[in-house]
Amino acid sequence: MSFIQLLLLNIHTVVLGIIIVSLYVIFSIVGLYIIRAFHLPQKFKLHNDVAGFIFATLGVIYAVILAFLVIVTWQNYDEAEKNVTREANYIASVYRDTRPLPTSFRNELKKDLINYVNTIINDEWQDHVQGREKSEGPAVPR
Numbered sequence: 001m002s003f004i005q006l007l008l009l010n011i012h013t014v015v016l017g018i019i020i021v022s023l024y025v026i027f028s029i030v031g032l033y034i035i036r037a038f039h040l041p042q043k044f045k046l047h048n049d050v051a052g053f054i055f056a057t058l059g060v061i062y063a064v065i066l067a068f069l070v071i072v073t074w075q076n077y078d079e080a081e082k083n084v085t086r087e088a089n090y091i092a093s094v095y096r097d098t099r100p101l102p103t104s105f106r107n108e109l110k111k112d113l114i115n116y117v118n119t120i121i122n123d124e125w126q127d128h129v130q131g132r133e134k135s136e137g138p139a140v141p142r
């Protein structure tokens with residue numbers, strides 16, 4: 001597991017956000033003091049007009065990248081939700097289609113389907129929450 005995954009899984013999101021923002025703010029302030037120690041403030045006044053356009057351009061680029069990130073994340077979430085719904089519908093259809101089968105086989109198949117669903121909910125989803133991926137899924141009912 002990579003360092004980033006360990007951070008994301010072991011540190012609470014709010015705490016990690018505060019740490020990241022604090023580090024960037026501290027880095028910016030230290031950089032500002034270092035630059036101000038070597039250059040006079042009067043020299044910076046000449047470049048204020050250009051700096052405003054540069055910051056505006058960087059802000060627009062950041063907004064566009066952030067918007068694309070949000071859209072892609074939402075699409076991935078939507079696709080995962082569709083996959084879960086589709087699989088649940090398939091399992092429900094198989095469960096309903098067991099009615100005409102012989103009683104012993106029907107009961108065994110229903111039990112296997114219930115075990116399959118419980119394995120997905122209790123094991124697979126919990127592994128994904130913790131950032132682990134199994135190489136093979138739960139055993140599909142016979």
